[in-house]
Amino acid sequence: MxxxxxxxxxxxxxxxxxxxxxxxxxxxxxxxxxxxxxxxxxxxxxxxxxxxxxxxxxxxxxxxxxxxxxxxxxxxxxxxxxxxxxxxxxxxxxxxxxxxxxxxxxxxxxxxxxxxxxxxxxxxxxxxxxxxxxxxxxxxxxxxxxxxxxxxxxxxxxxxxxxxxxxxxxxxxxxxxxxxxxxxxxxxxxxxxxxxxxxxxxxxxxxxxxxxIHPETDAKLELELYINSTFKNGGTVIIPSFAIERAQSIMYLLWKLKTENKIPDMDYIVDSPMGVHAFSIFFDNLGTHKLSMEDCVAMSKMFVIITDYKDTIEAIYDKKPKVVIAASGMVTGGRVLSYLERYIGLSETTVVLVGYQAEGTRGRKLLEGALDVKIHGKYYAVAAKIVEIEGLSxxxxxxxxxxxxxxxxxxxxxxxxxxxxxxxxxxxxxxxxxxxxxxxxxxxxxxxxxx
Structure with missing residues (x-):
């Protein structure tokens, strides 16, 4: 063999x-x-x-x-x-x-x-x-x-x-x-x-x-702090996330925070056609994860779900504070790049990295303190706050x-x-x-x- x-x-x-x-x-x-x-x-x-x-x-x-x-x-x-x-x-x-x-x-x-x-x-x-x-x-x-x-x-x-x-x-x-x-x-x-x-x-x-060794920190509490401080500054929270499971984990934590009145009223956006379909996989495979059908239904009602790219553009140019979950998790492609083109250069923006960032990816470069990043052939200065929540890996x-x-x-x-x-x-x-x-x-x- x-x-x-x-x-x-x-x-x-x-x-x-x-x-x-x-x-x-x-x-x-x-x-x-x-x-x-x-x-x-x-x-x-x-x-x-x-x-x-x-x-x-x-x-x-x-x-x-x-x-x-x-x-x-x-x-x-x-x-x-x-x-x-x-x-x-x-x-x-x-x-x-x-x-x-x-x-x-x-x-x-x-x-x-x-x-x-x-x-x-x-x-x-x-x-x-x-x-x-x-x-x-x-x-x-x-x-x-x-x-x-x-x-x-x-x-x-x-x-x-x-x-x-x-x-x-x-x-x-x-x-x-x-x-x-x-x-x-x-x-x-x-x-x-x-x-x-x-x-x-x-x-x-x-x-x-x-x-x-993952730090013994509370990922839910970290999300709460980052969202509230960014909201206070009138900024946007961008969470590059794999559309499968990590996005749902973040949605779950945000939903729990919202039901506990620990994060403010604003748009919580999931901008990923794949993420929408991924959520249906959780519905279709109950018993292979910890969520109940009731949890899935309640969670889905909290979020603005975007599938059409024209709605992405509208969300990008909406100046109100918001939280956006968009693929990809390592910032290698997908719709998160469109948000970063507009928001990475704003000091009131917070980018929350929640998964492993492989060598050579934009996510790794941001994590390591890059002063600029290349997106669609152009360089953008990084003024946003870049943070990582390791507990969500x-x-x-x-x-x-x-x-x-x-x-x-x-x-x-x-x-x-x-x-x-x-x-x-x-x-x-x-x-x-x-x-x-x-x-x-x-x-x-x-x-x-x-x-």
Whole structure:
């Protein structure tokens, strides 16, 4: 059996791990690279094997960095089955169609305004190509055995990261391979705690926050303080957010604050067509998260929901104080950019970052104190207050990751630390060795291992 790390090695994006055994090829996740240009350019390349020779894709969850390369895979000849939970299928459909639409729009804008370095800017994939992925999805239930082949079985268990997110236990050649996917926090606002594995010969563990401990702060209180101080100054609060689960977590906290009369009366805007559809996924998958139907209905009534771009423009030029939740979470694209073009240069604006900001993204640059940011080919001075609420991260911290390994009945032969930048991964490696004595490896992009 051979494992190849095609993506998500040394970086938190582009997750793709290829498992090959006796002529069968299984791809765990098929994510898009984001962030710095050398990573983004990898999206245009081919896999080290022909896409047509891959038999199955198993998706841990529906975030872009785990499913966003599927249209490229299909356009290059993949005709197999894509297995995931029902919620992940719904989330992935939203993510892929939205991603394709954004890429088409950005290519058109680049060509119109001539800021592309290429003679003609092309989208990485089109909406039509994204739609060709959808018939290949197959839904699996958590905790049930999926037989892929006479000698290959998979079990999906809750990972607590976003709605539908799972850890995948793959049994192959009488060995158990556990792919963590992205692990959520044990005390997440909306998600149930991740299920810890009990047996594994090989573990593939994410290390996004391998060197971080989330502060013991109250995310709800932080939101309250930022909103009230910004309102007092007549400003706007902009919350770049992933449309799936983080947006709903923020909506939930804002709703609780409003019902407690702790934040003022003003417009609370969710500007994301995908975010609107994402909320329906919560309605359709009750029992996979902590919200009741009554909660969902009450929350939805508090917010101004924007889907049409002309309403976005109207909201942008409305001078009244407001709170805006808009994608994308790492400020790499989407409608949040339109708000930032107008508000990033105003000192009364507060930008609240609530998720992981990958290397090379605008979100990371803002977090690190950039004096200006480039949006749609133009530079904008940063005068807004940039703050971060770490407690709202969908990723568990170092202690959560260590705790996730605590139920293993015997030491795995090897723990591969993936989906993390080099320093966090290495610090997590040291901690795992100190706590458990497990043999840890940090694979390089493209590296192969015989198991």
């Amino acid at each position: 051979k494992v190849t790390f095609i993506g998500g090695a040394g970086t938190v994006t582009g997750s793709k791990t290829l498992v090959e055994s006796k002529g069968v090829r299984v791809l765990i996740d098929c994510g898009l690279f984001q962030g710095i240009k050398p990573l983004r350019e990898l999206n245009w390349g081919d896999l080290p094997v022909l896409a047509s020779t891959i038999d199955y894709v198993l998706l841990t969850h529906g975030h872009l960095d785990h499913c966003g390369w599927l249209p490229r895979l299909v356009s290059q000849g993949f005709k197999g089955k894509i297995y995931c939970t029902n919620a992940t299928k719904d989330v992935s459909k939203l993510i892929l169609l939205d991603s394709a639409k954004i890429q088409e729009e950005e290519a058109r804008k680049a060509n119109k305004e001539k800021y592309s370095k290429h003679e003609t800017a092309e989208p990485l994939y089109t909406v039509a190509q994204a739609e060709k992925v959808l018939p290949l999805f197959r839904v699996v239930k958590t905790n049930e055995t999926l037989v892929l082949d006479p000698e290959i079985e998979a079990v999906f268990t809750n990972a607590g990261h976003i709605i539908g997110a799972c850890t995948i236990e793959l049994t192959i050649e009488d060995k158990t391979l556990v792919f963590s996917g992205d692990i959520g926090q044990d005390d997440d606002v909306l998600m149930f705690p991740p299920v810890k594995p009990h047996k594994a010969d090989y573990v593939f563990l994410e290390s996004t926050y391998g060197n971080r 969908a990723h568990g911290d170092q202690m959560d990751l260590l705790n996730w390994l605590s139920k293993l009945e015997k030491p795995p032969k090897k723990v591969f630390l993936v989906h993390g930048e080099n320093q966090p991964a290495d610090e997590l490696r040291i901690k795992i060795n100190e706590h458990y004595g497990f043999d840890c490896v940090i694979p390089l992009m493209g590296q192969e291992f015989d198991l």
